[in-house]
Amino acid sequence: MADFNAITLQLKGIRKAYNIGLPAETEVLHGLDLTIERGEFVALIGPSGSGKSTLLNLIGLLDKPTAGELLITGQPTTQLQDRELTLLRAKAIGFVFQFHNLLPEFTALENVMLPLLAARGRPDEAMRLRAAELIEQVGLTDVGKHLSNDLSGGQQQRVAIARALVMQPALVLADEPTGNLDTKAADNVFDLLRRVNEASDTSFLIVTHDPRLAQRCDRIIELVDGRIDSDKANRVSPP
């Protein structure tokens, strides 16, 4: 359930280093400050290796920063234990990755159900209805019963978006969600994200390499060498 806190995400002096204590120790993120408000639709751009994925993993509570504080819907997270992090992640955050988003053993519909199932323990009718509703929303009613492996790349990303939305999170993190799609499929997936955003309070943080798609976001943050190089509001021109 989206929190009514107006600030979805807040980063304060976030640093991340890998291989701490080893000769190969490198700091990848050098003290980031950032705030994302409820309902914002933000593009995160930057050269390869600049730390975009690292940042997304930190925000998604899959990894811990070396320094700084990270607040999700106002809640500080760096002191939380794994169990609490898992609960917060399940409740507040939806993920869409570039590849291999889905579990191939399950149908599209079942993939969408999985977060609900993990949270509640057993399948029930309400879950099925909710998953079916989202599958319909992403335009895949016809293929909902297909194994996810049998779907096209674009379809798989749509299923992943449906899954990211199933818990009604405050924030959806998408790491190059259209990175391996052709232009048309990429446009469709992007449109879907935009529509969902407009119809809800959910904030989106989308990593993309495609300047054309970035131009369709409300705000563009550019990361260079682990620092925020620019952070600009963007006026979206109607397509």
Next chain:
Amino acid sequence: MNSAMPFEWILAIRFMRQARMQTLLIMAGVALGVSVIVFISALISGLQTNLFKRTLDFQAQIIILPPKEISRPLHQAGDGAMLATLVQPRAQRLQSVDQWQTVLAQVAKMDGVSVAAPVVSGAGFIVRGEANKAVGLTGIEPETYLKLIALNSKIIAGTANITGTDMLVGLDLAKDLGVWTGDKLNLQTASGGTATLSIRGIFDYGNSGMNSRSVYIALRTAQSLLDLAGGVTSVEVNLDAPFTAETVAQTIQAQTGLKVDSWIATNAQFFSALEAQSMSNTVIRFFVGLTAALGIASVLVVSVVQKSKAIGILRATGTSRQQILRLFLLQGALTGLIGSLLGAFVGWLFLIAWRNIAINADGTQLFPITFDPMLFVYAAVGATLVGILAALFPALQAARLDPAVAIRG
């Protein structure tokens, strides 16, 4: 998705079904191991039961005898040369159990005693024309003795219910002498006793020694033939629980001061052989269990690597460490359980096949197999536990997986 099933079960079953070949192979391995255990266990317990039965077919569980006479050397000081030849047990004259009626009554009343019977045994000859056969005479009271030894079931002609003028002879002896039920034989003993008795029944113990040497006669007849008026050479006892024989024997010995032998003591060698058999069965179980555990563990270790991406995605979408841990423990448990049920079934087929193959020339069972359905339950529970233990390491590995690394992987 089945609504009755918890999240971890749904995932475990899908994962196992998807890795079909791995799952089938490891289950076949577990099944094979379990089938060997089931088969060998049934075989060994069948063998043991059968050996007990055969032993206790001939033998009372406890035999009460007169105290052993101590042979005293005829010691003459300074005559050392004589010593070696003279220090020999006296040729033991048949000796009666002192006050045997009292002993019999006392023992028959003891807890756990199912029957007690007086017996007179000694050596004799059967004289028939030129032939002169040495036999062991056993004088019995049919009313008590037939409850002690399953002689009734060994009778192939006539009846075991003998009176003072009857005798029972073994099949081999009857054939040797060319006699059958109704025929009369002349019995003699070293002490000069002689009697002409008619054959009332022929027994077959399935053992040529017993069949050619044992002769059963009535207790009173034996007493007079062996010059043992009113006496008996032993009181023989069976218990409700044969394995308590040694303890009971010691109690009787303490109470009566007589010599008391239990079948456990007289068959000590046989018992140590049984122990070795049980031991080797345990060793086989241990190694089969270990092999199954290693197999399950290695399959799951590979599966954790193969599924690391899926584990990362599950963790990213709200699955907890504990749920991942249970997911893999469950796969181990299910592999063990299903493998063992399959194995128990295959083992059972082996047993049926064995029943049809291992038969004597005459079509009877070589030995009957004891088939304890609880063995299936033990195998299933044991294999499930082995599966869980085997899954522990891979499951911990899966639960500890760093989702960020797994997804990037």
